[in-house]
Amino acid sequence: MAAPMPSPAPPVRCHALLPCAGSGSRAGTALPKQYQPIAGQPMVRHTLAAFAQVKRIAQVWVVVSPGDDTLRTSNAAFSIAACGGVTRAESVFNGLNHLLANGAAPSDWVLVHDAARCLVTPAQIDALIDACLPDGVGGLLALPLSDTLKHAGADGRVDATIDREGKWLAQTPQMFRIGALRDAYAAHAASAFAGITDEAIAMEAAGHAPLLVRGSAQNFKVTYPEDFALAEAILNSRNA
Ligand code: CTP
Numbered sequence: 001m002a003a004p005m006p007s008p009a010p011p012v013r014c015h016a017l018l019p020c021a022g023s024g025s026r027a028g029t030a031l032p033k034q035y036q037p038i039a040g041q042p043m044v045r046h047t048l049a050a051f052a053q054v055k056r057i058a059q060v061w062v063v064v065s066p067g068d069d070t071l072r073t074s075n076a077a078f079s080i081a082a083c084g085g086v087t088r089a090e091s092v093f094n095g096l097n098h099l100l101a102n103g104a105a106p107s108d109w110v111l112v113h114d115a116a117r118c119l120v121t122p123a124q125i126d127a128l129i130d131a132c133l134p135d136g137v138g139g140l141l142a143l144p145l146s147d148t149l150k151h152a153g154a155d156g157r158v159d160a161t162i163d164r165e166g167k168w169l170a171q172t173p174q175m176f177r178i179g180a181l182r183d184a185y186a187a188h189a190a191s192a193f194a195g196i197t198d199e200a201i202a203m204e205a206a207g208h209a210p211l212l213v214r215g216s217a218q219n220f221k222v223t224y225p226e227d228f229a230l231a232e233a234i235l236n237s238r239n240a
């Protein structure tokens, strides 16, 4: 009798995790900025629309504050994890634990993406997945610095010009194995994730070297009041 075939390894999946539990204090909007309408839709809906078009993403999770029902609708194409924390890092850490408790495998990939980067495109997300899937560590979208970099002294005057060669601005999505990223974050839980402003920092601190994948200047994070008009103009031009 033929030996039974070994069962095939489970497919490695990609999940998306969108931290969406901030207050948008710098944006000066009445609503938390991720829900502020831009081009006819709450900001995060544009972000969700981009991820919905990426076929290789098995599931999209949105991390919102406990009790935030803004996105709750039946038959949504995404899932809600109402476990947002006090900081972005805490929201991401709680979201990763939620994913692992809800069927994601530690070896699956996760793309963490700011809800407030509502101009990300399916093509940029796909480019990150293409670059990271064959990689041992994972990586992030980022942009080489194009302006000259100044350091400010205490009096608001330039006290140094910093060589911009080799310097990149980190964006999101940032794509890593869920288990490795959760463990990298867990190492900073006791210090309330001080200094952990993105996933790559946590991975770097754990001894990994994330891959830099060139993103786009249009993938900026809507942060200040003037960013809304620019985001709206870009979204409208894409829909024209
Ligand atoms: N975020 C989160 N939980 C927090 C803080 C931020 O999920 N406690 C999310 C935001 O909703 C946003 C992303 O992390 O999608 C990036 O954060 P940022 O742009 O700093 O948003 P806010 O923290 O809301 O804005 P601000 O810092 O101006 O208050």
Ligand code: MG
Pocket: 022, 088
């Ligand atoms: Mg913030």
